[in-house]
Amino acid sequence: QQQVKQSPQSLIVQKGGISIINCAYENTAFDYFPWYQQFPGKGPALLIAIRPDVSEKKEGRFTISFNKSAKQFSLHIMDSQPGDSATYFCAASKTGGYNKLIFGAGTRLAVHP
Amino acid sequence: DAGITQSPRYKITETGRQVTLMCHQTWSHSYMFWYRQDLGHGLRLIYYSAAADITDKGEVPDGYVVSRSKTENFPLTLESATRSQTSVYFCASSDSGPKLQETQYFGPGTRLLVL
Numbered sequence: 001q002q003q004v005k006q007s008p009q010s011l012i013v014q015k016g017g018i019s020i021i022n023c024a025y026e027n028t029a030f031d032y033f034p035w036y037q038q039f040p041g042k043g044p045a046l047l048i049a050i051r052p053d054v055s056e057k058k059e060g061r062f063t064i065s066f067n068k069s070a071k072q073f074s075l076h077i078m079d080s081q082p083g084d085s086a087t088y089f090c091a092a093s094k095t096g097g098y099n100k101l102i103f104g105a106g107t108r109l110a111v112h113p
Numbered sequence: 114d115a116g117i118t119q120s121p122r123y124k125i126t127e128t129g130r131q132v133t134l135m136c137h138q139t140w141s142h143s144y145m146f147w148y149r150q151d152l153g154h155g156l157r158l159i160y161y162s163a164a165a166d167i168t169d170k171g172e173v174p175d176g177y178v179v180s181r182s183k184t185e186n187f188p189l190t191l192e193s194a195t196r197s198q199t200s201v202y203f204c205a206s207s208d209s210g211p212k213l214q215e216t217q218y219f220g221p222g223t224r225l226l227v228l
Contacts, residue, residue: 006155034216043203043219044156089155098163099144099207099215100171103155 006104023090136204143209
């Protein structure tokens with residue numbers, strides 16, 4: 001069973017455009033939603049994270065939007081750059097869960113110049 | 114200041130052989146994790162450890178064994194490798210500090226091919 005569903009599987013965006021990746025979760029006990037970025041041949045690295053007490057969090061060009069009632073959250077990359085080309089994973093975890101993360105299947109983003 | 118390292122980075126083995134993947138972190142993080150990454154499945158948790166000598170199963174533990182005699186090391190053993198265990202394996206660690214959830218830091222991965 002997939003507790004965190006991520007879409008799309010792949011995404012092509014022109015330089016300067018907005019990249020949007022969506023995730024939906026099932027377990028209402030989840031209370032921490034990070035996004036990880038992975039470049040080819042590297043391990044994933046934390047990009048940005050949000051908790052359900054806020055509906056949006058912004059760090060530079062990256063924004064997480066969170067909809068608790070719909071059990072959905074999304075990553076928006078503004079002014080996408082070729083250097084943003086990577087695989088993005090959404091994830092979820094719950095307090096008291098030994099910091100275990102449940103990951104989505106990933107989105108491969110390609111930003112064309 | 115190595116952070117978290119994995120060895121070997123690449124491994125080719127044959128069906129039925131035992132393989133051990135090593136993971137070492139220099140931060141003294143309490144939590145350590147093993148994931149496998151397969152296309153279409155993202156990262157799936159194999160085993161995790163909350164401290165030395167404390168380990169537990171994740172989502173896909175069958176065919177794997179772990180141990181954690183020292184805080185800094187968390188080896189993963191495939192007791193009898195199968196082709197379905199061909200994958201990229203990532204080790205991660207995180208602190209167990211005052212924050213509700215701590216960032217997980219990932220190693221560079223081990224690419225395993227089982228023939």
